[in-house]
Amino acid sequence: MKKFLETISGLVGLPPQCEAELLSIAKFREVAKGEIILKVNSVSSSAYYIEQGLTRTFYYKDGKDVTDWISTEGEFAISIISFLSNLPDRRGIEALEAGVLYELQRTDLELLYHKYHEIERLGRLLVSQGIIQLQQRFDELHFSTARERYQELMAEKPAFIQRVPLGILASFLGMSQETLSRIRAQI
C-alpha cells in the first residue's frame, strides 16, 4: 500500500477521513504470472493499481494477439474505454509477472467522487495524467520508425526490455517480433 499512497499524495492532499475511505475501497489482490485480471470482451468495473508486478492490456485483432499497453509498479492497469464508459471492450488485462494489485471498483469510486470534492479532483488529475501518457505514446507510434520507437523505449522504460517477452514487446511497439529481434541485434 506504500506506493499507492505516494502516488495519490503526489497529486492531491487528502484530509485523513477522506484518505481512509479511499483506502478502504482499495481491495488487496495477489496475482500469479499469466493470470487474466480482466477478460477480453467484457465490461471492466475496476481499475487496478500495481503495487508490485507487471501487466499488459491486450486484445485480438483478426485472430492475432495485440498488446496495447504495458503497466508496472506505481501505475494503473486499466481498460480505459470500458472502465470509463461502462461498456464492453475487446481489451483484456493479463499479469506478466506475479504481483500485488489494489483493485478500485468504479461504483465505489463514484460514490467517493460525489462525497468528496478532493477525490473528484484526484480522479480528474489521474485521467489528465493518463491522457498525457496516451498522447505521448500516440506521437511515438505514429511518426517514428521501428528503430526510433525501440530506442525511445530504451530511454524511457529500460526495465520493459528486460522484463517483457520479445513478442509482446514487439506488438506493444507496433512491429513484428522478427523486426524487433533484428533491431536488437544491430544495437
Next chain:
Amino acid sequence: MKKFLETISGLVGLPPQCEAELLSIAKFREVAKGEIILKVNSVSSSAYYIEQGLTRTFYYKDGKDVTDWISTEGEFAISIISFLSNLPDRRGIEALEAGVLYELQRTDLELLYHKYHEIERLGRLLVSQGIIQLQQRFDELHFSTARERYQELMAEKPAFIQRVPLGILASFLGMSQETLSRIRAQI
C-alpha cells in the same frame, strides 16, 4: 453559446450560479480562415470550444507539417499536453475555416475547479471523454491499413472529407497525400 451549453449540460447538471460563472469565463472569439490560434512550441493557457468552424492541431516533425488532430463544432480544440501540464509543446492550433470559439483559460478554470465541486466533475468528465476519443483514434491508426483508416473516417466523420484539404487529411490519417488520392480514386 448554444452548443456550448448543450455540451456541458449533457455531462453534468450545474446549479444556475455555477453555470453563470462558467459562462462568464468563456471568452467569445471569432477567427479567420488560416488564423493561428496557438503558436507552435508555446505554452497553451487555454482550451477552445468550437461553436462554429473547423480547426487542426499540428506540429513540425523533421521540417514536415504533421496534422495531429482535427476538431469541429461541439468539440474542443486543445493542445492536450501543454494545456494540462502547463509546459511548452510543439503542437500549434490553426483555424481551417472562419469560425466562432469560446476560449477557456486554465487559470480561470482552475479557480472554478476549486470553488465548485460540480465544475471539478465537469472537468473530470471532459478529460475522460477526451481520453476515450484519443484511445479510439490510437487503435485505428495503429492497427489498420491506409484504406481501412479512410473508410473508418468516412463512416465516423464524413464532413471532414468535404471540408478538410487533402494534404491535411492525409497527414491526419497517417499516410502520404498521394496514397490518400489513390485510395479515394478507387472508391
Next chain:
DNA sequence: CGCCGAGTTGAACTGAATCAAGAAACGTGG
C-alpha cells in the same frame, strides 16, 4: 492569359511484414 495552389497519376524504391527454418532457453517429470 498565365500563374499558383491543390489534386492526380506514374515509376522506382524501401521499411517492415510474412513465410520458413533453426537455435537457444526454459521448466517439468522421471
Next chain:
DNA sequence: CCACGTTTCTTGATTCAGTTCAACTCGGCG
C-alpha cells in the same frame, strides 16, 4: 540433475503496402 518437449528468439529469403520523386491536370483569380 538430466532428458525431452515446448516456448521464445534469431536468421534468411521473399513480398508488399506505402513513400518518395517527378511530371502532369485542373480550377480559380489577379
